[in-house]
Amino acid sequence: MSEINITVTVNGTKINANVKPEMNLLKFLRSQGFYDVKCGCEMGDCGTCTVIFNGSSVKSCITLAAQADGGTVWTNKGLGEVDELTQKLQKAFVEHGSIQCGFCTPGMIIAGKAYIEKGGKPDRNEIKKAISGNLCRCTGYKKIVDAIYDVAEQMSK
């Protein structure tokens, strides 16, 4: 079981490490200190590990770390430092009280960002579909939908 050497640019910084061939991208990111990427179900069901990988939102638990070799990854925290849309979403989540325990928040924000970037409108039903791969066990979703709606409305003006 030989380890393989990979280089991944995470939040703008190049990271070089040895990984097991079967390691998922989630475990790799956390092993490198990116603890804002949460580990929930590790089956692709809960969505809290969602990151932007080579420009698309993906669930990092069902992506191989080795597949990210030579690629770029952005996490919610990294995006919050440079990306205006993510900053707007983070602010809206705070203002709308969309965070209770906070465990689902990083994935929800990235799902919201992916929705708005693909031209998503302030439409509650569509927003619900956009976050259908992200589970929240506290809020009942309403406030999360409110926050994404608010930002979608700001962006469509």
Next chain:
Amino acid sequence: MKNFSFVNVENKADALEVLHREKEKSCLVAGATNVMPFIRYEKINDKTLINIRNLQELRFIREEEDKIEIGPLTTIYDLENSEIIEKYAPALREAAQDFADPTTRNSATIGGNIANASPAADTATPLLALNAVVVAESKSGVRKIPIQEFFLGVNKTALQCDELITVIEVPKNAANSNSCFIKLGLRNAMAISVVSVAAGVELAEGKVAHANVALGSVAPTPVRAKTVEAALVGKEFTPGLVEETAKLVTEDISPIDDVRASGEYRKTVAAVLVKRALKKSGKI
């Protein structure tokens, strides 16, 4: 036991070379949405993971004279957003819209979906109704597998261990352009289907010229509703005919009881979905 190794391939020729070398140890990895859970639950072990995710040359949707060609690395997101698919294979587009959730759709590929061969694979049911052809390539050559012969059982296909799906072909014809897909799940999003139906009919002067009906999650593989199809062809396409023939679907399926539904329920609901899909496709 784990014991995996990993190879990244940059082009199709490389992929075929590695498949030839690794044979039974080969495990192609595209979007990884099936492979990763399999690794986690040790359903697979001791494999050479061959990464084809970056094979952009196999990610395409092309229109040819008499067919459309879909590259296996085409994601479910791509299917959902393609005008060619919308025009010539709407059943496939509707299946893509109901598939998993938007994030998973960015990774999941059509090639991975059919090669994984789940009885509930959401692109398999439409491809079966559309009479698709799977083009498989290995170092020894290229062969075309009609989709009717592709699925052999749960997670079993006609592919050899050194073969790569390189194209999925869908004929251009009126039945395919009229096709539609209906999935019944336990909820509206992120649900594995309880029953799925794809149907495409072509009418000529009010009569059924062609009728293609396929179902998912009602047998070990997706199946064609041959009894229903035979009962439709040549007849006047009326709500009464559809009502009567849809019931015959119970002859074509062998659903089991599982965590999502009982076999009895699946039979009842399959007839209803076949009726709805036929009406939608024939616009009555």
